[in-house]
Amino acid sequence: MSAKGFFISFEGIDGSGKSTQTKLLKQALETAGHDVILTREPGGSPGAEEIRALVLQGDPDRWSAQTEILLFTAARRDHLERTIQPALDAGKVVICDRFADSTRMYQGLSRGDLRATVDKLHDLMIGVEPDLTLLIDMDPAEGLSRALSRNTVEERFEDFGEDLQAAMRKGFLSLAQEFSDRFVVIDGAQPVALVAQDILAATQKRTG
Known part of the structure; x- marks a missing residue:
């Protein structure tokens, strides 16, 4: 890891296991001696959490x-200013459950052809991309079933149904090709432990 820190994002359709795997990666990296911050989007700072609601x-x-x-x-922007950038400046590893790629998909493609708008706003107001993006790929029907079984109150996007899940999977895989320098696709259909092994191996390969 460099002195400026290392920024890792997790992406994938709802129910792909991102939250579980972010925690497992955090534990593994801390065991290896790294200072790790685990955060999420939308959210990750007081103001951003209010917008999340x-x-x-x-x-x-x-x-x-x-x-x-x-x-x-x-x-x-609030998340970047108050959580992500200070941690990176302090040389920490930042693991974020979703980042700008989710906006590129959910708002930029699934709800209108607004990808260019998303990218323009991102360049103007954010200007930061992760050093590594781990995409957990899995079947859309299975992902939606998992997501709905959680019985969470934040189901607004899950309520769009399997068609959205399928579109998101296709979109994320397209992004993985577009940004192949930072994306690694992980097979999310494997048992949790094997997914975690693949994620740790991909992270170690990129960070040295």
């Missing part, structure tokens, strides 16, 4: 796609 609860059509892009970008 606005965008993840309520009816699926509560916000337009354009409004969602602005809300997520505002949350990400």
Whole structure:
């Protein structure tokens, strides 16, 4: 790991196991002696968590796609300023459950052809990409089943159904090709322990 820290994001459809795997990676890296910050999006800072409550609860059509892009970008900016960048500047490893790639997919593609808008706002207000993005890939139907079985209140995007899940899987795999320098695709259909092994191996390969 360099003195400037190392930024890892996790992406994937709902129910792909990102939250479990972020925690397992954090434990593994801490065991290896690294100082690790685990965070999430939307959220990860007080202001961003307030915005999270606005965008993840309520009816699926509560916000337009354009409004969602602005809300997520505002949350990400606060998260970057207050959590991510200070940790990187201190030489820590930052593990984030979702980052800008989720916005590129959910708001930029699934809810209108707004990818260019997402990218322009990202370049203007964020300007940071992860050093490594781990995409946990799995069957859309299985992912949705897992997500709905959690009985969480933040089901607004899960309520869009399997069609959205399938579109997201396709979109994430497309992003993995577009940004092949930082993406690693992990087979999420494996047992949890094997997924964790593949993730740790990919992380160690990139960080040395």
